[in-house]
Amino acid sequence: MKLVLSQEQQDLRGSVRSFLASVSPMSGVREAMESADGYDRSVYDRLNGELGLAGLIVPEEYGGAGAGHADLAVALEETGAALLPGPFLATVFATIALLPERDKELLTAVAGGGLTATVVSGPSAGPDGVVSGIAPQVINGLDAEVLLVRDGRHGLVAVDADAGGVTREALGTLDPTRRQARITFDRASGRVIAGSAAGEARSRDLIAVALAAEQLGVLRASLDAILAYSRIRVAFGRYIGSYQAVKHKLADMHCKLEQAESIVRHAAWAADESPGELPEAAALAQIYLGRACFEVARDHLLLFGGIGYTWEHDAHLYYKRAKADEVLLGPPRAARARLADLLEL
């Protein structure tokens, strides 16, 4: 088992962190989220161009870095902590879905950083790749250039977002830093990419782990923000961090962080090294991170006091991302029921 970062992973963390701090600081996030697209394409392009993040887990034969899920988790923790808007996570999900099928065309395009994609559930496809039906909620559905429709019978079908019969409508979202869309397919033509049930199950687990890594970043950034504030904010003549009501709450939040990090590292390790342990580890990560991330983000907002309730303060952006992430892959009870099944309860 490997629950601590290697030197290479620490370096990766450092470079992603300093890249985002300079290229996508919170002021940039706010500009992006209020823009028409909801994100800054040039940031996304530099993320892939300079850091090669889109191709991080793509095998080297397709032009990627061939890194593992433990490395991906390090990167996602940073994009989560920075509340990076745009299709990075959606494209990671799509890449994960493509990996078991080793689809050269799309993997190569993703690794090059030139293609955004997102996974779509709901519609069904025929063996000829013709897709019909409604996907009620698709993350970055308006941003993606390729829609990867997951059909239970025929595996993945890649549909061009501009294809005939594809209608995309923006939805309102709780989280202003991540857009979603409803996508309607009316006999839209796509390319069938063969898929196996085992591959699909593994993809689902890996997607849960990727999301958990982002949540770990959101959790950590929330805690760091309120820790810093509690050392400089004074009430009744004392720093608020010296009050037990604040200090003990922060200690409990730290306990959640310690456990959350351990769970994410373990799940990412299992993804790379111990596939048999992955399903349980992924379900655990989804359940624990979903709750812990929201609780910490909520408490961090409340501890900021009135200032945390303002739109101008960043606390609510973390709070909303945390809540939206908690239900991104379904209601929490679904993950809990799945873990119960895995544990043979």
Added chain:
Amino acid sequence: MKLVLSQEQQDLRGSVRSFLASVSPMSGVREAMESADGYDRSVYDRLNGELGLAGLIVPEEYGGAGAGHADLAVALEETGAALLPGPFLATVFATIALLPERDKELLTAVAGGGLTATVVSGPSAGPDGVVSGIAPQVINGLDAEVLLVRDGRHGLVAVDADAGGVTREALGTLDPTRRQARITFDRASGRVIAGSAAGEARSRDLIAVALAAEQLGVLRASLDAILAYSRIRVAFGRYIGSYQAVKHKLADMHCKLEQAESIVRHAAWAADESPGELPEAAALAQIYLGRACFEVARDHLLLFGGIGYTWEHDAHLYYKRAKADEVLLGPPRAARARLADLLEL
């Protein structure tokens, strides 16, 4: 609705409280719980003789005081707060079961204070009153003189505890202040007391309310004990009650007390005045009091620090009573499922 005590009820509370303080202080409770019988029969006799508590809700025509369930709740809150050992609660349960059937013989005997009884579930009876089967857990099963067997088909059957075919075995209990027994019936003869489904349902609700009233007393006494201690115990040069870690926990415990009292008063009022509201009110009381009472008793014990972990200190007696009471009528999920049904969820 009536959620505050009348002057008469305040007087009743005062007289039961001062009676118990002088006749059954905690030193007496400890002696009693370590004695062979587990309780002091003379205390029980005086409780009924001097205060007439056993006959409190028995109609006047049978020699009782004809008081309501709101009055009973006041008395039970005090016996709960004093952790009174012995068959008082068991006999109250039996009285409640007898009330709808207006069984003159037993009600008169109970009201006179001369008879202890307990309700027994598990065994089944024939129409001739012959009882067979095992009651795995009966509160004060060794103390009761009459066993009221509740049979789904034939209503209540009163079996003399000394009757042939009745075998009683003491059980170990978490709560040292309330004994339980396993009772085996092997063709034991009893007297059938007709019973109705409606009467049985109401009895079950009233028993839940009676238990909740006891739990309110346990909760309040636990909170009072730790409040008093937190005003006199010093750590690091300050009274512990001045630390936010302690003060805020106590404030939360007080919030539970306020709500718990409101719920018990409402349920007892519904028992007397608004039978249609009783089932929901009783289920709410069972759920809320079970949890709140244990949580407060647990936190009170923990806040005492090391001294609260000793056998000599009373904290553990409240903690154990609270946990035993929480599951006395079944696992909490059963009450929650029942409330869901009542709410037509």
Added chain:
Amino acid sequence: MDLEEYRRRARAWLVENAVEGAEGVAAARRFMAAMYDAGYSGISWPKEWGGQGLTQAEELAFAAEARDFTLPIYAFSIGLGMCGPTIVDLGTDEQRRRWVRPLLRGERIWCQLFSEPGAGSDVASLQTRAEPAEDGWIVNGQKVWTSVAQYADLGLLLARTDVEAPKHRGLTMLVIDMHAPGVTVRPLKDMSGRSNFNEIFFDNVHIPAENLIGQVDDGWSCAVTTLLHERLSISGGVGMSGARDNPASFERLREVVDTGDPIVRDQLVELYVRSRALTLFNQRLAEETRAGVFPGARGSAAKLLLAELTNFGADLAISLAGPEAVAYDDDGGGLARAVSQAPGLSLGGGTNEIMRNIVGDRVLNLPPEPRSDKNVPFKDLKVGTQQ
């Protein structure tokens, strides 16, 4: 007239007059005037200054009936709940004459100007200065979290008049004309995107001498009176109504979630239990109040519980409803709004921590926390945010 009759007549009047859909400040003024003419404005306030001179019993009876209606008087809530009662309690007769009746008749809208960016929970550390000037004071500084300031004619201001004194002893309460030169009101957008609050800036604003409430440098004791009224007016309404307006309430949620799932059912039961527990507590407090036992600081327990319940409910609602609660069409988003507004209840009117301090200190009589800021000259004190 007995209370039942009073209640019946109040209801009849409300049925007739509380029409749906009346919105805006003009409608609010008209409705207040109508309430005043009908004798329902300031029911328990002294007759001498414009009230009806009746008791808390009639006040509560009217409030109980009014819960079934939507009265369009939000703009007057601060004046009626806090500022007016403070003037009645602490004003001179001349001040009561000038300000109480116009408030009750809907002619003057009031706001309350205590909180500052550097003085939230710790109101007494505020920094807005009022310096003596000819025939009054000159005020400079900034306030925040001010409800209804965008409509307000008058403001109840707390300002620092002595920086040499310890923080509680150098404050003064003044009434400020919100239309005076130098007053700037700027809406403050909250995390849910609404602008229910404002920031107020004072740039050399003149306040006449006759607008002093109480004594110079004795503003803290005046503010305590105002804050007491604030807490009563918040806790008085808590948990008693509004469930149908809240999409995260048990009543609304049960209609939209999958109650066929045992886990969902059990979590709805939990929400019901907590909601009902608080409702019954509030009803018990109301019964006690009717019997002449005032809740005092126990109202802070109710406020704390309401804040926790609101956050619990909104959080639970989204977890139960799942993904569709956070990405929605134009007609959706109710639960997203609920979870975006929920923290407001834990922050406005005192944070959860402040409520627990109050319950611990004033209800449970626990020993106070040692204070280092009580006897230091304000100018030497650390306040606000220290970089």
Added chain:
Amino acid sequence: MDLEEYRRRARAWLVENAVEGAEGVAAARRFMAAMYDAGYSGISWPKEWGGQGLTQAEELAFAAEARDFTLPIYAFSIGLGMCGPTIVDLGTDEQRRRWVRPLLRGERIWCQLFSEPGAGSDVASLQTRAEPAEDGWIVNGQKVWTSVAQYADLGLLLARTDVEAPKHRGLTMLVIDMHAPGVTVRPLKDMSGRSNFNEIFFDNVHIPAENLIGQVDDGWSCAVTTLLHERLSISGGVGMSGARDNPASFERLREVVDTGDPIVRDQLVELYVRSRALTLFNQRLAEETRAGVFPGARGSAAKLLLAELTNFGADLAISLAGPEAVAYDDDGGGLARAVSQAPGLSLGGGTNEIMRNIVGDRVLNLPPEPRSDKNVPFKDLKVGTQQ
């Protein structure tokens, strides 16, 4: 020898020697002697004083293997975990020679004498006095919560030598002979009915001068060393083993409750999630330790989480099992015992509140709480329980 080989040999030795059922102090002494002879006692302790002079890596490797066995050395746990390391760190060479090897060979059992009835969380407010006497000290006072004192030959004592000094500056650490005249050991019954702890009374007990650890009046800094070893020895083991011994653990509970009920299943999932979260955190701390990053105060977070998990699990277990968990035959009662013992974990080795203070102060570097007791002469200080 590489680590894998070391681990393999250790396991082989344990299989051979750690026989089940060995109980009592005599067996403990024999087993310690055998461990010493085999080179598994004091693995990372200095060779000079009787240890093996190996590294933490070997120590942890042996401990990892030992988890699968029940070593009968409970009576030596305090000596090995706290007293011995303190002597190694702070003793004179003469003291190390006298005490370390006999401990490692099972010849001397140690206990730790810090806590008092009036000084629990606040150890430094202890009142046991050590007054100078001919060739040493005379000790009077009382200690409490002392594990293994009933078997102990020696005790590590913290006593007050100067009541004029502030509380942290008038303490001295001494080694006391538990068989000396005037020492009385009385078992203390805990709430679960067990007597794992003792009260110790000192009535004019003489301690020779050579038993002084460190400097006179510098006992607090010595105690900090001991307490650091205590926390490491508690947190080192937490969450790593023992699940099968705990009837309220997920593994045991799943076998006895009704998993056909979806609510029960969901609550078991919650218990699994919390247990696994802590186990993985402990494993991460262990990995870091192996990599040379010592957990320090982060171990207090693990201890806090273990205490909370243990209480949560015992509470949940009874709620799931229902009435039969609280009234049982002679062979039942496991869950009742679990819920009776659970609070002990929140109290022993520092309360939850103390753990949160430590995490806040030392891990998160939050500003300290103002302290009023640091510079007052001890004799003027309020301590213990004040009627």
